[in-house]
Amino acid sequence: MRPTRDQLLWMYSAMAKARYFEDTMAAVYMEGKSPKFDIGAGPVPGEMHLCAGQEPCAAGVCVHLRPEDTVTATHRPHHQAIAKGVDLKKMTAEIFGKKTGLAGGRGGHMHLLDPKVNFACSGIVAEGTGPAVGAALAAKMRGTKAVAVSYVGEGAANQGAFHEALNLAALWKLPVLFVVEDNAWAISVPKSKSTAVADNSVRAAAYGIPGVHIADNDTLKIFTAAGEAIDRARAGSGPTLMEIETYRYYGHFQGDPEVYRPSGEVAALKAKDPIERLRKEMIANGGVSAAEADAALAAARKEVDEAVAFARQSPYPAPAEALEHVFA
């Protein structure tokens, strides 16, 4: 399975948008937090987990999805939300805690939930696995061709919820793709010190389903493997487990001292940046011109700038709006 020219441009655009969004948010996040860093200060308070480097995991999978498909994402959800088509203005406003946000400021960056495109994420490790199984069950019971993608980090592969969900999805042959984003670090603990196997995709064997391992954050290989897994799911042949070796450029959260990280690691990862690799590939072999790539990049940045401006200009919710929407 090879991406079409349009798919290449779409993935490039989604990845560029996510990267520019994260780099922008990294700067915005520091507003009001210097000279003394206070996590509760500034226009974007609270924890902030940025995904820069992990964009291929989102774009290479979500390029195959439709609005009716479900994605459950992690505490590091921006690339996945962008690739799933979550409204960027409302998402950004939510991160700013504004009234115009997806949840009117009730959730923030770890709780982006957009029912229009069936996207949800969670601040609890592996929590989204069960809901993805449920969305897939609903699709199967109703006879739709919708699928669900459940994203987790490699740290989540040691959670009970992950294994329960894999078993249930396999048992009921549900249309789910489990994607493990292996960014090498569960906060500060490396995979080698947390996980009994080097490659989580081998755990698929325990549930009798296909397991796929993607090395080196390769967008095109993700595209192919995800496309096959999603086709398989839509055809009623059941779930797939995929682990992607990906990169995390920022710390676990903004403000992370990253004392655990070997010096030079990030620079080495950036030297093989996946967005630049995709750009070269699509210009060399994909029928995309440099001018088209530049135009996609400019459009992506413009959209992010507009979303951030929208969020800044939006009002805060009235405080007592906190009391609304506990129940449907």
Add this chain to the structure above:
Amino acid sequence: MPSKSNRILTMSHAIAEGIANEMRTDSSVFVMGEDIAAYGGIFGATTGLLAEFGEQRIRDTPISETAFIGAGVGAAMAGMRPIVELMFVDFFGVCMDAIYNLAAKNIYFSGGNCKVPLVIMTATGGGYSDAGQHSQTLHATFAHMPGLKVAVPSNAYDAKGLMISAIRDDSPVLYMFHKGLQGLAWMASPEKAATEVPDDAYAIPLGEAKVVRPGKDATIVTLSMMVHRSMEAAEQLAKDGIDVEVVDLRTLVPLDRATVFKSVAKTGRLIVVDEDYSSFGVTAEIITSVVERDPSVLKAKPRRLAFPDIPIPYSRPMEQFALPNAEKITEAVRETVKKGH
């Protein structure tokens, strides 16, 4: 054969019938949980459903509460109306994240833009020596969490009507039935827990308590099994000329404080009876609700009767010592009435 309109049903059959009523008219309703298909639920709440609706809609699950409750949330958000059974409420410990961080919060996290029409039904209660991991009620644990509605029926009629409301609700509902009220062949049950049950689909709104016995001298506010113990006490007290009003809360969330207050304002005396642990629980909430509104309605200090703050003991004399019962309730009412002159 009794006619269908005045049949006496056990609570377990009433619950199953309420589910069946909704499943017949709404194809999005389905049930999943452990031993709920061929077995019909360990406590009978899904009796007969597999035969009528088949294994696609009546789904036995692996022992994976986190996965199937999480899946319930995902299915509910995708337009289904799942009912999931957590076999014993005590098992919440292995899946509480899916209940209170996920089911209870996604509506809020969406700013009201999504629905989570999920029913989690679960068995509560002790009194039959099943010890500390199979006998709890945990009413307060769940009522304390914002985002969950909590229904706690005490009899078959209410059980069916509350189940139908729970299924039709667009928010997650924790539906707690007491094992000892189910009318099981293998566990004693108060006679009055089985009631006449209409065969049609009727809904009892969540958030409406019921005065199950009118009286003028004191108010007992209670729920679930303790409604029956309180009624026994009230009958005993009536012989001595003490006329007790008994309020069955029926749901904890929403909580019908208005009915409680109205009753206490009339009688001037309040005794709250709960099978759950005493501290930080339903008893405290009810007493506080009255006192915050107007302590002057009370002619005597309020009383609470609940399970002491200990794990539930196995040995019969120890468990029975700890459980509220008709004798303890009778004594508490007598003291309250005596002091209230």
